[in-house]
Amino acid sequence: MRQTWRWFGPKDRVSIDDMLQAGVQGVVSALHHVPTGAVWTPEEIARRQDDLARMTDGSPSGLAWEVVESLPVSEAIKTQTGDWRAHIQNWITSMRHLKAAGIDVICYNFMPVLDWTRTDLAWRRPTGARCMRFDFTDFAAFDIHILQRKGAAEDFPEEVRDEAARRFAAMDNAAREALAGNVVFGLPGAAESFTLQDVRDLLDSYAPVTDAVLRRNFHAFLEEVAPVAQDLGMRLCCHPDDPPFGLLGLSRIMSTEADYAERMAAVDLPANGITLCSGSLGARPDNDLPGMMDRLGDRVHFLHLRNVRRDSDAIRGSFFEDEHLGGQTDMVALVAAVLREEARRRAAGRADATIPMRPDHGQDILDDIGRGGQPGYPAIGRLKGLAELRGVEAALSHGA
Incomplete structure (x- = not known):
């Protein structure tokens, strides 16, 4: 697994220096200041690359922007209203600009209204x-x-x-x-x-958008963008719903293994792939994360490794974000499944044999408390999670 770290840009309370000291290999970022639906220009992409290429004292960081999270899909695209066709073309243009800048992996989501929900x-x-x-x-x-x-x-x-x-x-x-x-x-x-x-x-605005309509609109989006990504040699990876069940009367169509299998089959191209987020999917007791990695792994282009603990076995229920090795997902079994998939890819000669992973979220501990960072993205809590995940990978790979 390639160890990456999400960075929200120059205003992030976790600095490039912090990331380097954590020992990460690459950066996950996005242009959050660009309005949804607008084009990501080469100039803005280059500016973000320059931002993360230098430490606080101006010396080279050696880090590169390797994964986009997220290139947002507008509500207009999801509902097929307003300027949705222009937004798809702008999404494709942004994708071309990212490829020209040397970035091959784009994480996105198709969740209506809310990107994630916590109380x-x-x-x-x-x-x-x-x-x-x-x-x-x-x-x-x-x-x-x-x-x-x-x-x-x-x-x-x-x-x-x-x-x-x-x-x-x-x-x-x-x-x-x-x-x-x-x-x-x-x-x-x-x-x-x-x-x-x-x-x-x-x-x-979502009143007419039934479950079937949202699925149809997603497939229409994929039919436009996935072939272009395939031609460019890029990898698109959809993030699951968070949490993976219906809220606010809205449809959820990326919550289960069956959802992913249906979306992958709708546009059956290697570029049309998966962000396997063990925290989001793990909030449902009927999601088997190691099994999903084994069965869908050839289309997994990005990994979010975190853990949750549910209050009950209800499909819709309460949960909290536990320590990376402390929740109800068997993280050791999941990492083992990832390593099996990577071995299969190496044997097949795939250029993407090493899957980018980031330690997703983390608990605020020590000096994280009071830092005022992005919720779920502490410096020390994520470093602790990354260290634990490194240890699991090292133990499973020992002697291999």
């Missing part, structure tokens, strides 16, 4: 560490009583509705605002700017 961005663990948590009942309180989405109550079991009402009644205004802010943080680029009415308006 607590700094949940305290018994050790004093902080992590992100999705509490299903708190989310119901947000959906039913704060957002007041039409029909929301019918989407939750009676016992969850009742407990959500009790929790909401016990919250003061500050607690209600904090919960809403945590949920809205998962809107792309919207942490500080989106209002609840903006969320309602976005949800309204």
Whole structure:
């Protein structure tokens, strides 16, 4: 596995120096300041490459931008409304510019409205560490009583509705605002700017988009972009839904192995691939991560390795982001499956035999607490996770 690290750009509280000291081999980044649907120009791509090529003192870092995460897919493309055709062409143009800059791997997602959803961005663990948590009942309180989405109550079991009402009644205004802010943080680029009415308006735009329509629109997108990626020698890899079950009345079509198999078959090209995120997929008890790696591994172009611990075996339920070796996904078995796939690729002479991996998320520990970094992306917590994953890989590879 090639060890990479996500970097959010010059404003990231985790510096290039920090990444070097963590011993990473490559960088995962994106142009978050470019509006969704617009073209990523060669100049902006080169500027980001220059940013990460130097340490704080100006000396060369030796690091390169190797994976894009994410080149965003606009809501217009997902709903096939407005300027969606122009947005697809801009996505393709951006892809060509990235290839010209030497970047071959693009991670993206097709989640409606929310890129990810949590109800607590700094949940305290018994050790004093902080992590992100999705509490299903708190989310119901947000959906039913704060957002007041039409029909929301019918989407939750009676016992969850009742407990959500009790929790909401016990919250003061500050607690209600904090919960809403945590949920809205998962809107792309919207942490500080989106209002609840903006969320309602976005949800309204999805009213005609049934599960079947969203799948059709995704396939139409793939039919346009995947052949170009194949011709360019690029690898596209779709990230799973996070969490991998329906929320806010929206369809989820990248939550299970069957979803991935259907999407890969829809445009059956090697370039049309998978970001295997063990944390997102692991939030469902019916997802077998080592098995998915064995069965779908030839199309896995990017790995997010993190772990979660679920409160129950319900398909839709609460979970928190555990230590990398501490959750309910058998990380040793998953890494073993990755190494088997890499060995198969080497035997077949594939140029992509080494799969880029990043230690996804991490708990805030030690000096991470109070740093004010991007939620889920601490310096020391990720370094701890990376060290553990390195150890697993080294042990499994010993003598091979």
